[in-house]
Amino acid sequence: MSHAIELDDVHVSLGGSHVLQGVSFSVPTGGVTALLGRNGVGKTTTLRAVMGLAAHTGVVRVLGHDTRGLAVHRIARLGVGYVPEDRDVFAGLTVAENLRLAERVEAPAYDDAFALFPDLAARVRQRAGSLSGGQQQMLAIARVLLNRWPLLVVDEPSKGLAPKLVGEVAEALARVATTSTILLVEQNLAVVRRLAERMVVLDHGRVVHQGPVGDLDDPDLTRQLLGVAAAR
Numbered sequence: 001m002s003h004a005i006e007l008d009d010v011h012v013s014l015g016g017s018h019v020l021q022g023v024s025f026s027v028p029t030g031g032v033t034a035l036l037g038r039n040g041v042g043k044t045t046t047l048r049a050v051m052g053l054a055a056h057t058g059v060v061r062v063l064g065h066d067t068r069g070l071a072v073h074r075i076a077r078l079g080v081g082y083v084p085e086d087r088d089v090f091a092g093l094t095v096a097e098n099l100r101l102a103e104r105v106e107a108p109a110y111d112d113a114f115a116l117f118p119d120l121a122a123r124v125r126q127r128a129g130s131l132s133g134g135q136q137q138m139l140a141i142a143r144v145l146l147n148r149w150p151l152l153v154v155d156e157p158s159k160g161l162a163p164k165l166v167g168e169v170a171e172a173l174a175r176v177a178t179t180s181t182i183l184l185v186e187q188n189l190a191v192v193r194r195l196a197e198r199m200v201v202l203d204h205g206r207v208v209h210q211g212p213v214g215d216l217d218d219p220d221l222t223r224q225l226l227g228v229a230a231a232r
């Protein structure tokens, strides 16, 4: 299978506004594809359409399967883990309890998750609500790693984290990317450059650019697409 995700003419309307206006792109198997664009252009909605969480028209294929008519849990079980934008860990539960609730397979890969995030291994009995933002993000990622899904969809993992933690989360995702395909929404262009090989750029609910991440070397293009100067 050459593509982990394929979207063909995907439209989403939310609260009367036409948020995705015919989004088509493919995520090749292996490595990291970044989904970029200014705030409010439809990145999160695109990930939610992939996961079956946003009602849409058009076709979404996940790991070769047409997801039309599949319930959200059936789509996940095709082999795709989702790390949502808001992290959404259970603050009142311990790290261990959060992880146990995320188990979806017979033999969850605790060794992998704890090898990647030793900070979590040392805090299994701690309440998730008492973790730092970076540790909560690591817990959110560890929850999907447990199931060794071949495909991960990750929404703004560095959002709100201190620079040192951004580096740690990026480092962990780089290691995950050696064995899983990742579709990554990320505003931090240094992280995008570090992790991704390819990028898809949205504007107003449409794909306006696709290409290698090296296209960010062009400051005029980067400013035009993202409204920011390129990070080097």
Ligand SMILES: Nc1ncnc2c1ncn2[C@@H]1O[C@H](COP(=O)(O)OP(=O)(O)O)[C@@H](O)[C@H]1O
Pocket: 014, 015, 016, 017, 019, 037, 038, 039, 040, 041, 042, 043, 044, 045, 046
């Ligand atoms: N439930 C909703 N009802 C109405 N509009 C929404 C809803 N959720 C998101 N939107 C709008 O859809 C657009 C795209 O949102 P989103 O996909 O979250 O953008 P991004 O992740 O790129 O910042 C935004 O303009 C946002 O205001």
Ligand SMILES: [Mg+2]
Pocket: 043, 044, 045, 085
């Ligand atoms: Mg978003």
